[in-house]
Amino acid sequence: VPEELDEVCAAEAARWLTPAEQEAWIALVGVVVKLPTALDGQLLRDSGLSNFEYFVLSGLSHQPDRTLRMSELAVFTNGSLSRLSHVVKRLEARGWVRREPCPENGRFIHAILTDTGWEKVVEAAPGHVAAVRRFVFDALTPEQVEQLRDIGRSIQLAIEPNRPLAPVPGAREDRGC
Amino acid sequence: VPEELDEVCAAEAARWLTPAEQEAWIALVGVVVKLPTALDGQLLRDSGLSNFEYFVLSGLSHQPDRTLRMSELAVFTNGSLSRLSHVVKRLEARGWVRREPCPENGRFIHAILTDTGWEKVVEAAPGHVAAVRRFVFDALTPEQVEQLRDIGRSIQLAIEPNRPLAPVPGAREDRGC
DNA sequence: GAAGATTGAAACGTCAATCTTA
DNA sequence: TAAGATTGACGTTTCAATCTTC
Numbered sequence: 300v301p302e303e304l305d306e307v308c309a310a311e312a313a314r315w316l317t318p319a320e321q322e323a324w325i326a327l328v329g330v331v332v333k334l335p336t337a338l339d340g341q342l343l344r345d346s347g348l349s350n351f352e353y354f355v356l357s358g359l360s361h362q363p364d365r366t367l368r369m370s371e372l373a374v375f376t377n378g379s380l381s382r383l384s385h386v387v388k389r390l391e392a393r394g395w396v397r398r399e400p401c402p403e404n405g406r407f408i409h410a411i412l413t414d415t416g417w418e419k420v421v422e423a424a425p426g427h428v429a430a431v432r433r434f435v436f437d438a439l440t441p442e443q444v445e446q447l448r449d450i451g452r453s454i455q456l457a458i459e460p461n462r463p464l465a466p467v468p469g470a471r472e473d474r475g476c
Numbered sequence: 477v478p479e480e481l482d483e484v485c486a487a488e489a490a491r492w493l494t495p496a497e498q499e500a501w502i503a504l505v506g507v508v509v510k511l512p513t514a515l516d517g518q519l520l521r522d523s524g525l526s527n528f529e530y531f532v533l534s535g536l537s538h539q540p541d542r543t544l545r546m547s548e549l550a551v552f553t554n555g556s557l558s559r560l561s562h563v564v565k566r567l568e569a570r571g572w573v574r575r576e577p578c579p580e581n582g583r584f585i586h587a588i589l590t591d592t593g594w595e596k597v598v599e600a601a602p603g604h605v606a607a608v609r610r611f612v613f614d615a616l617t618p619e620q621v622e623q624l625r626d627i628g629r630s631i632q633l634a635i636e637p638n639r640p641l642a643p644v645p646g647a648r649e650d651r652g653c
Numbered sequence: 654g655a656a657g658a659t660t661g662a663a664a665c666g667t668c669a670a671t672c673t674t675a
Numbered sequence: 676t677a678a679g680a681t682t683g684a685c686g687t688t689t690c691a692a693t694c695t696t697c
Contacts, residue, residue, distance in 0.1 A: 315605060320613050323621045326628025327612070331508050332554040337635045349665090369680060377509040382666060384681055406674050406679050428492060435504070436497050438634040439627060444500045446623040450616060451503025457615040458514045526687090546658060559688060561659055566687095583657050583696045 341430040346423035365412035518607040523600035536589035537597045
């Protein structure tokens with residue numbers, strides 16, 4: 300068996316990863332798999348929300364009118380429109396979001412955060428942000444935070460050369476929230 | 477609404493993320509969501525395998541005897557034992573893996589890569605590695621590769637302080653495969 | 654009893670088909 | 676006709692309960 304493995308290695312050597320890349324790859328895969336699980340766990344235990352649901356509510360809460368078109372929200376949440384539709388239906392059933400057709404263009408549907416939904420985000424946010432700090436930023440130096448930003452953007456560009464990296468227009472990211 | 481937002485910001489200011497951290501966070505979330513989708517897409521199209529299934533087959537293929545206990549394999553794949561059990565059942569039905577109780581300790585179950593399974597990995601590997609190169613390493617400088625490794629390890633340590641970071645013993649990572 | 658592993662039901666995501674409005 | 680959005684069916688993951696072996 301080792302011999303066969305060598306053959307495979309030799310045949311495809313040019314395409315394999317270097318040892319340094321392998322180390323980075325293993326580390327990256329671990330984060331990609333474990334971070335969502337860890338964050339989902341905290342949110343689910345403490346607030347009964349999935350990561351994705353929180354992202355939807357949080358995205359709406361940062362809009363000046365707590366409103367976003369479904370397709371804009373889909374971009375913001377990095378999810379498909381179909382998935383978003385299912386999730387918003389559940390959030391609507393729980394009373395945190397409501398949907399209305401756009402008065403100006405009937406093809407658009409506005410997802411709107413309700414007052415109850417706002418309270419839910421306000422309740423859930425501190426614990427979630429604390430988890431993000433604990434799992435990510437407390438473990439990194441300021442230089443690493445910048446490195447992470449640049450690396451993340453480069454990888455996203457490689458995956459989606461055409462899509463803009465910036466969050467949805469209107470998001471109040473500059474506010475420090 | 478903006479006023480309320482300010483109140484929330486002020487009340488929880490100490491726990492929010494800094495602007496630099498927000499940028500990094502958005503970039504990281506994007507990678508965490510999009511990279512699995514991109515890799516899953518390539519594998520599914522070209523080889524009919526999910527990322528997780530490939531990881532299982534690949535993990536076994538790197539063992540000297542193509543064998544790993546179920547619980548070891550679960551650690552290696554960053555997945556739950558339950559999920560692994562379901563997946564291995566499907567892989568067994570497709571003839572790529574078989575399961576046998578450990579002769580020395582009947583509680584352990586060995587997952588063993590079959591010859592057909594080996595061929596499957598050999599067929600799927602080049603395309604998958606090429607995708608990893610294209611989406612990740614072609615976009616990064618050698619310095620960034622090292623940074624990514626360190627950042628990834630730090631985050632994993634923060635998530636799981638107790639679990640070892642190294643791959644499963646016996647994995648032939650040092651071989652360049 | 655506890656570790657290792659499996660199972661079934663419920664929840665979720667994905668895909669293709671559908672519906673609606675411009 | 677095409678863009679925006681929804682729906683239902685199917686496959687997968689998760690969670691709790693179960694089974695087996697030490």
